Amino acid sequence: MTMWVFGYGSLLWKPGFEVTESALAVLPEYHRSFCMRSIHHRGTDEQPGLVLALDQAEGAQCHGQALAVPTGRENETLAYLRERELVSAAYLEARLMVDLRDGRRVEAVTFVIDPDHVQYCGALPLEEQAQIIARAEGGMGPNAEYLFNTAAHLRELGIEDADLDWLAARVRGMLG
Numbered sequence: 001m002t003m004w005v006f007g008y009g010s011l012l013w014k015p016g017f018e019v020t021e022s023a024l025a026v027l028p029e030y031h032r033s034f035c036m037r038s039i040h041h042r043g044t045d046e047q048p049g050l051v052l053a054l055d056q057a058e059g060a061q062c063h064g065q066a067l068a069v070p071t072g073r074e075n076e077t078l079a080y081l082r083e084r085e086l087v088s089a090a091y092l093e094a095r096l097m098v099d100l101r102d103g104r105r106v107e108a109v110t111f112v113i114d115p116d117h118v119q120y121c122g123a124l125p126l127e128e129q130a131q132i133i134a135r136a137e138g139g140m141g142p143n144a145e146y147l148f149n150t151a152a153h154l155r156e157l158g159i160e161d162a163d164l165d166w167l168a169a170r171v172r173g174m175l176g
Contacts, residue, residue, distance in 0.1 A: 003074045005081065006098050006108040008032045008064035009052035010146060012153040016084065017077045021068035024101040024157060027110065031060040032161065034129045035122040036113055040087050041140040049136030049143035050129055052150065053091065053113035055122055063159045066098050066108055078109065085111045090119040126163060130170040144171050 006027055007015065034050040043049025054062060069077045085091050091111040098108045113120055124132075136143035151168040154161050 002071070002106070003069040003077070004098070004106045004108040005067045005069065005077070006064055006096070006110040007067055008054060008062050009150050011067065012065055012157070013149045015067055017067075017080055018070050018073060019067045020070045023066050023068075023104075024159070025064055025066035025098040025106075025108070027054065027062045027064065027096060027098045027108075029056060029058065029060055030054040030062045030096075030112060031057050032062050032064070032164075033113075033122065034124070034133070034167070035120060036090050037119040037121050038136070038138055038143070039119065040138055042138040042143040042146050043132075043136040044138055047136055048119075048132070049138055049146075050121070050124075050132050051143075051146065053120075054110065055113050055115070063161075064098075065157060066100055066106060081109065081111075088117075088119060090114055090117040126166060126170070130167055130174065133167065134171045134174040144175060147171060 033055040035055045036051050036053040037048040038051040039045050039048050092114050094110045094112050095107050096110045133143045133147050151164045
């Protein structure tokens with residue numbers, strides 16, 4: 001049985017593992033949101049950035065991409081993803097059902113936000129998000145770069161995300 005990983009943010013443009021198949025997918029009951037303070041990759045303890053997470057919400061849908069892992073590489077891929085995504089324990093690893101564009105329904109390894117974690121910051125106003133993203137930088141680079149890459153790859157995939165488009169335009173304007 002194929003192991004799938006659901007990508008909705010940086011996994012879209014930097015999976016970091018071999019992918020044998022990718023398919024547009026929808027994860028029900030979650031939405032993509034800048035609801036996690038980043039103190040490692042895109043910010044610091046002194047000046048946290050924001051990264052995307054899957055925030056649970058009744059009736060929500062997150063459009064993203066399901067990524068198939070090569071047979072025999074499952075353990076290696078899980079180890080890589082856990083090291084990458086679980087660095088501060090703000091994400092929870094889950095196996096959730098996603099609907100692929102071609103009609104298949106598959107279980108996917110998915111990293112969702114822990115709403116009880118100290119780094120959770122759901123429902124920040126978009127303007128506040130833009131202010132944070134424009135000035136934060138962490139070990140993986142500027143927070144704005146993360147936003148711009150994700151927004152660009154969503155557009156390339158034909159996935160609309162009005163909030164990310166607004167944020168990208170606003171942060172570009174702030175950075176000049």
